[in-house]
Amino acid sequence: MSISLRHIDKAFNQMVIYRDFSMNIPDKRISCILGPSGCGKTSLLNMIGGILPQDHGSIEGAKEKQFSFIFHEPRLLPWKSIRKNLELVLDNQPIANKNQLIDRYLRVVGLEHFADYYPGQLSGGMKQRVAIARAFSYPSDTILMDEPLQTLDPRLKWNLMKTFLKIWNKDKRTVVFVTHDVDEALVLGEEIFVFSQPPVQIKHQFTNTLSEQDKNNENQKFFDLKNSIINILD
């Protein structure tokens, strides 16, 4: 069952972010929410994930879902090794061989040799890779991503997006990816929702038809699409 938001109202103090807002999140696809900073994208993820209550309206299909979350910052415990960090979220989960699972996902993100390192010994990009490995090793059906690439330099960012797609193609879960960066949206997003300033409305919604090869900054199609979206955003 897909997740659908029905007639959501949400305000912070006097500031209305959502008023009678509805949207559908398709199953097993990467939905990308693209919008200006401060338009309440993070609040939307938090409401879907159940850590922020909406004022009115309902979110259907979310209760029975299990969520992974890739945050803006890695959110790793500095006092635990990478392996133990992953092990912590698997504690309550019915998984036969946790170590094997951890090893597998660390290998996919290219960190198999760092299992016994502490987060403080890794770079920002590596830590965000660990967060991705944590999200996929956790038996969730939905992955929520809150601008996890924003603090990385462009080369690392492209690398990490490729890694993410590689994993996701083998293990298709519902993904809600929030960003204000058009490049990120076009590379990762399948269904792209362009949000307005609050109170939020969906200004534009389309299915991303760019092929893997088209997804680079030198490609004409990519470039044209990017410009048309920037126009919509403004």
Next chain:
Amino acid sequence: MKISSSKNRGYTLLSILFLLGTWKVASMLIGSELILPAPEQTALSVGELFLEQDFIRIVSATIVRGLLGFAISFLLAIILGTWAGISAPFHAFLQPILVTIRSTPVISLILLALIWFDVGQVPVFIAILTMFPFICTNIAEGIRNLDPKLIVMARIYRVPTRRILKDIYLPGISPFIFSGVSSAMGFGWRAIIIGEVLSQPQYGIGTFMQNAQTYLLVDKVIAWTVIAIVLSYLFDQLIQLIEKYSLTWKYHQP
């Protein structure tokens, strides 16, 4: 953290030599053993203390008081400090009390304690009042400083509460606990000995320091002081050792 290179170790040695040298020169200038004995004579007196029949008993009496005071302060601090860390109103309520305790001169507390308690209890009472505020404040600060984002992460990933306590709260506040314990111990030993000097329990470093002072045995007073310093130093080292062992991750920061 405190990782002293061999170069710094040289300076440490130099500092000790400087202290001893100054002491030696001062004793030579004064020229009277009765007023200020030379370091080597004091070393002899320390040696004599070891041979004294009741030495172990005296020192262990002080240690037991210290540990008892510490245990009670620690327990109280865990309860009240955790509460203050979680609840802002209780923090606001506790703050003036802690400040008052910390600002009260130790000697006033002792004078009052002498009226209120048995002599044996006075140093323990003093130890509790001296150590408790340090540990309590640090535990509260530790909890207040804990990154709420980590807790949110754990909640989303449905980490069981017992593991959130054991694997996020506890390690998160341990550096604060250690620094609290370390300062508490430093002040605690001094307070206990002052307490013993004034309350005169049967055994205790302070008691014997006071006895020596009464008979103007300066070398003995200094010898007991050396014992007190060594005691405090050993406990400090012990705490550092435990800290180093349990906070391995701290030493893995770039």
